[in-house]
Amino acid sequence: SQTIHQWPATLVQPVGSPLSLECTVEGTSNPNLYWYRQAAGRGLQLLFYSVGIGQISSEVPQNLSASRPQDRQFILSSKKLLLSDSGFYLCARRDRNAYEQYFGPGTRLTVT
Amino acid sequence: AQTVTQSQPEMSVQEAETVTLSCTYDTSENNYYLFWYKQPPSRQMILVIRQEAYKQQNATENRFSVNFQKAAKSFSLKISDSQLGDTAMYFCACRSSGNTPLVFGKGTRLSVIA
Numbered sequence: 590s591q592t593i594h595q596w597p598a599t600l601v602q603p604v605g606s607p608l609s610l611e612c613t614v615e616g617t618s619n620p621n622l623y624w625y626r627q628a629a630g631r632g633l634q635l636l637f638y639s640v641g642i643g644q645i646s647s648e649v650p651q652n653l654s655a656s657r658p659q660d661r662q663f664i665l666s667s668k669k670l671l672l673s674d675s676g677f678y679l680c681a682r683r684d685r686n687a688y689e690q691y692f693g694p695g696t697r698l699t700v701t
Numbered sequence: 702a703q704t705v706t707q708s709q710p711e712m713s714v715q716e717a718e719t720v721t722l723s724c725t726y727d728t729s730e731n732n733y734y735l736f737w738y739k740q741p742p743s744r745q746m747i748l749v750i751r752q753e754a755y756k757q758q759n760a761t762e763n764r765f766s767v768n769f770q771k772a773a774k775s776f777s778l779k780i781s782d783s784q785l786g787d788t789a790m791y792f793c794a795c796r797s798s799g800n801t802p803l804v805f806g807k808g809t810r811l812s813v814i815a
Contacts, residue, residue, distance in 0.1 A: 621800060621802075623802060623803075627744075631807075632792070632805055632806070632807040632808050633746075633792065633805045635802050635803075638800075638802050640800050648802075677744055679746060681746075688734045688751070688753070688796070688798075689734075689736065689748055689751050690736075690748075690796075690803055691748060692738075692745065692746035692747075694745055695744055695745065695746075697744075
């Protein structure tokens with residue numbers, strides 16, 4: 590199973606408010622997990638990836654942060670949202686001993 | 702660092718016809734993997750086809766096949782018998798071995814016309 594859950598599916602938040610997006614995966618242990626952002630009509634930007642609990646690599650410096658408190662949970666956070674944080678956020682997984690990567694259904698974030 | 706280039710921002714094809722989407726990549730690695738993903742209007746990213754660089758045989762998945770030219774660093778996607786449901790953004794991606802993340806191209810928007 591490559592099941593990936595993302596919550597919430599849609600979110601509208603005012604500028605300056607905090608953010609917490611959650612990603613959970615099923616059916617695997619110690620997967621690599623990723624957060625991507627996609628602006629409307631654009632490509633995918635890798636934000637963070639994690640190879641294990643508490644291990645986070647940041648690809649783009651910004652006001653976002655990520656945490657991995659449990660093996661199958663990956664959280665994307667912000668203390669104060671900016672208008673430019675609007676977009677479609679995708680969580681992805683790659684299982685150990687596999688080379689393909691699978692994506693969750695995504696969260697559509699609108700910052701107003 | 703790896704780079705992936707998709708030179709066709711938009712393409713269209715008549716239903717039942719064949720279309721080829723282009724992708725070139727650059728990597729200094731010997732062991733790497735190549736992928737095509739489809740993103741329909743729902744925005745769910747769907748893995749279409751994958752290719753290991755060490756395999757010479759081109760990958761095929763039903764109506765989808767690739768033309769992998771390792772020396773030219775080219776990885777094109779051919780869609781045969783195009784269907785309306787093939788309308789989507791298509792992303793080419795590359796990853797080297799180990800824990801390195803995928804590197805994506807900017808995508809090609811494909812429209813299948815009835």
